[in-house]
Amino acid sequence: MASSCHKSLPIIVLLLLLAAAAAAAAVTVPVASAAAGNDTTFRPGEELRRFRRIKAHLKRLNKPSLKTIQSPDGDLIDCVQAHLQPAFDHPILKGTKPLEPPERPRGHNPDAMSDDVFQLWRSSGETCPDGTVPIRRTKEEDILRASSVKRFGRKPAVTMRHDSESNGHEHAVGYVVGDQYYGAKASLNVWAPKVMSPSEFSLSQVWVISGSFGTDLNTIEAGWQVSPQLYGDNSPRFFTYWTTDAYQATGCYNLLCSGFIQTNSMIAIGAAISPISTLDGGQFDISLLVWKDPNHGNWWLELGSGTLVGYWPSFLFSHLSEHASMVQFGGEIVNTQPQGQHTATQMGSGHYADEGFGRASYFRNLQVVDWDNSLVPVPNLRVLADHPGCYDIQGGINGVWGNYFYYGGPGRKDDDRCS
Structure with missing residues (x-):
């Protein structure tokens, strides 16, 4: 969350104040809080240190680019040489390059979806050169929306459970458990659910999970999400995530830390998806495949009609270095209980x-x-909704869709179904 001084002072004035404060003895100056309307305390030393941390973090994330593409929604997409992307800051990966694609799983028939223009930044027809990967540029305001520089790009630390909600996170999911799994595939339609608070999100994704549902939880995740805090808007965006300690200190969204290695020059992880599904109209879905390369042990991600996005190196994980013990599909929201009531943030389409x-x-x-x-x-396949009055799920099997389910809901409405 941005501090009150950032909200009430132009950035040039702020920097001059910080520079002067650094040279003088530390003082406190009362300033009006634009957010709360109350007096707070301006601590120039702390603000200067925070400003420096943000600038250093931006420098680490935003690598030199050969080309920058302006998206209609205001995103800047940097075309970065593949071997210079953030993943290769990791000590184990320094000096290496992305691996060649592995063999796909047997029985894999890619969907017919075209990946040529499924993201907004591609609508102008511009592309990144071969040998580069498109990376959504992180801006100062992106980091200022986070609770801290350290937590930027990470989910809140939660104890995830598949049998009940946890720490305000609510799910409607289908899942399998009890065997050894080496990947998962599904197609899911894309919507733009309403998210009522900047600190809430709504997503639909595939989880590949191993470990206990405690601090040793390993997950690989991919799908679409609406997250005003992370992206600054309400657009559904293609995303990835990983953690090896239940979201505590490891892992991140997209390419916001050393982890996922992108190999594709046509897809920007974290960029807005377009088109999307419409109520009683056209349905737009994406197909996701995550699987473990049997030769090198890395976990690869494919999108749509056979388009490889990249991979999570096996060394990132403890339990998932071997296999998954659970696979989960479905929706998740965060409920912060605004005004002491269940949130009206929607899951999926916002319909049951x-x-x-x-x-x-x-x-x-x-x-x-x-x-x-x-x-x-x-x-x-088992199906479960943490809070079925707010978000529910119904599964089935047929000859065209195979195993499938419908899920989602509106959250709190005036009919008292969700409370």
Whole structure:
């Protein structure tokens, strides 16, 4: 969250004040808080240190680019040489380059979706040169929206459980557990759910999970999300995530730390998705495949019609260095209980599962990758909604969609169904 002085003072004036304060003895100056309307305390030494931390972090994240593309939504997409992306700041990866693509799982038939223009930044027809990867530029205001520089790009530390909600996180999911899994695949439609508070989000994703549901939880995640705090708007965006300690100190969204290695020059992780589904109208879905390369052990991500996005190196993980023990598909929101009531943040389309095609969100053609690197239909799919009065789920099987489910909901409304 931005401090009150950033809100009430122009940045040039602020920097002059900080510079003067650094040379003089530390003082406190009362300034009006634009957010709360109350007096607070201006501590120039602390503000200067924070400003320096932000600038240093921006320098680490925003690598030199060969080309920059302006997106219609205001994003700047930097075309960065693949071997200079943030992942290669990791000591183990320094001086190396991205790996060649692995063999796909057997039985994999890519969906017919075209990836040529599925993100807003590509609408002008511009692309990044071969040998580069498109990276959404991080701006100062992005970091200022976070609770701290250290927590920027990370989910709040939570103890994730598949049998109930945790720390304000609510789910409507289908899942399989009890075997060894080496990947997962699904298609899901994309919406723009309303998110009521900057500190809340709404997402739909695939989770590949191992470890206990304690501090040793390992996850790999990919899908779409609306997160005003992370991105500064309410657009659905393609994202990735990983953690090896239940979101505490490891992992991040997208390319905001050393972790995921991107290999694709056409897709910008964290960029807005376009088009999206419309109520009682056209449905736009994306297909995601995550699987473990049986030769090198890395976890690869494919999007749509056979487009490899990149991979998570095996050394990032403890339990997932071997295999997953659970796969989960579905939606998640954060409920901060504004005004002491359940949030009205929507999940998926904002409509309940029983409204069906064209109105509810869905996952279809759910599959997992088995020990033999083969894609097989999800066995014994279970469905669970933490708070079914707010967000529910209904599963089924048919010949066209295979294993599928509808899910989502509006959160709190005036009908008392969600309270």
